[in-house]
Amino acid sequence: MRNQRKFLAGLLVLVLATGFIALSCAGGRAAQGDAPFRSSYDVVIIGSGGAGLSAAAAAREAGADVIVFEKMAIAGGNTNMATGGINATQTVFQERAGITDSPNLFFQDTMRGGYDINNPDLVRVLSRQSGPAVAWLTSIGADLSDVGRLAGASVNRSHRPSGGEMVGPEISMTLQRHVIEVMQIPVITEALVTSITTQGGRANGVVVRYNNRNFTVTANAVILASGGFGANNDMAASYDPSLRGFATTNHPGATGDGIEMAERVGAALVDMEQIQTHPTHAPGREMITEAVRGNGAILTSRSGQRFVDEMATRDVVSAAILAQEGGVAYLVFDDSVRRSLGAIEGYVRRGIVIEGATPEALAAAMGGQGALMIQTITRYNQAVASGNDTEFGRADMPRSLSVAPYYAIEITPAIHHTMGGVKIDTEARVISTTGNPIPGFFAAGEITGGVHGGNRLGGNALADIIVFGRIAGANAAAAAR
Numbered sequence: 001m002r003n004q005r006k007f008l009a010g011l012l013v014l015v016l017a018t019g020f021i022a023l024s025c026a027g028g029r030a031a032q033g034d035a036p037f038r039s040s041y042d043v044v045i046i047g048s049g050g051a052g053l054s055a056a057a058a059a060r061e062a063g064a065d066v067i068v069f070e071k072m073a074i075a076g077g078n079t080n081m082a083t084g085g086i087n088a089t090q091t092v093f094q095e096r097a098g099i100t101d102s103p104n105l106f107f108q109d110t111m112r113g114g115y116d117i118n119n120p121d122l123v124r125v126l127s128r129q130s131g132p133a134v135a136w137l138t139s140i141g142a143d144l145s146d147v148g149r150l151a152g153a154s155v156n157r158s159h160r161p162s163g164g165e166m167v168g169p170e171i172s173m174t175l176q177r178h179v180i181e182v183m184q185i186p187v188i189t190e191a192l193v194t195s196i197t198t199q200g201g202r203a204n205g206v207v208v209r210y211n212n213r214n215f216t217v218t219a220n221a222v223i224l225a226s227g228g229f230g231a232n233n234d235m236a237a238s239y240d241p242s243l244r245g246f247a248t249t250n251h252p253g254a255t256g257d258g259i260e261m262a263e264r265v266g267a268a269l270v271d272m273e274q275i276q277t278h279p280t281h282a283p284g285r286e287m288i289t290e291a292v293r294g295n296g297a298i299l300t301s302r303s304g305q306r307f308v309d310e311m312a313t314r315d316v317v318s319a320a321i322l323a324q325e326g327g328v329a330y331l332v333f334d335d336s337v338r339r340s341l342g343a344i345e346g347y348v349r350r351g352i353v354i355e356g357a358t359p360e361a362l363a364a365a366m367g368g369q370g371a372l373m374i375q376t377i378t379r380y381n382q383a384v385a386s387g388n389d390t391e392f393g394r395a396d397m398p399r400s401l402s403v404a405p406y407y408a409i410e411i412t413p414a415i416h417h418t419m420g421g422v423k424i425d426t427e428a429r430v431i432s433t434t435g436n437p438i439p440g441f442f443a444a445g446e447i448t449g450g451v452h453g454g455n456r457l458g459g460n461a462l463a464d465i466i467v468f469g470r471i472a473g474a475n476a477a478a479a480a481r
Helices: 002-026 050-061 077-081 092-096 103-113 120-139 167-182 233-239 257-264 314-322 335-340 343-349 359-366 370-386 460-480
Strands: 040-046 066-069 146-148 158-160 191-199 202-210 213-224 275-282 298-300 329-334 354-356 406-418 421-423 429-431 437-443
Touching: 040 050, 040 202, 040 460, 050 066, 050 077, 050 167, 050 213, 050 460, 066 191, 077 167, 092 120, 092 146, 103 120, 120 167, 120 460, 158 167, 167 460, 191 213, 191 257, 213 257, 213 460, 233 406, 257 421, 275 314, 298 314, 298 370, 314 406, 329 335, 329 370, 335 343, 335 406, 354 359, 359 370, 359 406, 421 429, 437 460
Parallel strands: 040 066, 040 213, 202 437, 213 437
Antiparallel strands: 146 158, 191 202, 202 213, 275 406, 298 329, 329 406, 354 406, 429 437
């Protein structure tokens, strides 16, 4: 509840702050007609999610004059909706919890999870800079003190707010407050960038649609941070026809505009067919954080039969769910899991959690079989006690399911993350179809490809946007000098 109130209050702050900044820019500083921005900046950033805002902060820290354009009515993008955590290694929070981790183990987990088609150079940067990313977020006010585990990780490295609250609103509003209020960087919402301009092969600005007019804004460097295309089913299905008609966990602005803009100026694309579904999406409602499974929930069929290692990679779990009757399954957990994760309270309030006083009562409410549910939970609890899941090989079983009442959430896979995108190097420079960096052009976040390979591990997206957002911002500022 604390973070939800903080999020709503933060959105109001954003609206007010953006209006104030727009007015201050218009006041005698060569604004363009009725537009609250000038015609030239050192660095222009497209997109105000975690990558764009991290880039803005880093560019300003390096002394650049920066502006951020956001096509939606509010800032934050998919970062607003992130639930599970941000993966990082060798943090003070891991140290306090006695967790032994390393960049090398992070690297190995990420490469294995991505089926080794990731760009290893990018993954090395991600793993080495993940800890400093969390340290930086903490230094500007984020609460990332709770450490859990998401699927594919060998150890607990997923950082989130205390009590297991949703991590996305915490990071998004911390970044917005820091960028808009503290650093006084203008974030212009409802400003659709329609193209990236170039001169002599160098990115030198954008064309932005604002208040029903087109404006050209020049810059010495451009950062593309407009997110992926998970909410564009036609585009997703063009790369993977099996995804036709799938729901999405993404916000409505994740439509891939940046991919097309980047292609028009010669950017290469990579891994575009690699599109991830999230296994646990409440049909027609919302994504259920992977942390529910990480904190001990199991997956059953409607009848109450367990069928998969719940902590396997997202593609494996998604395929197993789709093989169930009707392509749906149930997250099943007890009151100890509920108490361990604050995010669950939101699902309860929104009416998507089924409850039963006993396993039999829960099965009845699900339309399943009481005897089978009892058998499933009993076998799982025996596996927890012995430390050996002989049925499905789940390695991380943090607690037995033995505290009444019991709960279930109906789930099915939905498009979640597009691993492919614009090709970048370790400096976040956009690479052209000829294999060379495009001068003055940088990119970060889900708009890029190569970091996650064939399957993104939960918690790595937030690490990606902060790590490469800050790299893009610092290097764009240097290029703009």
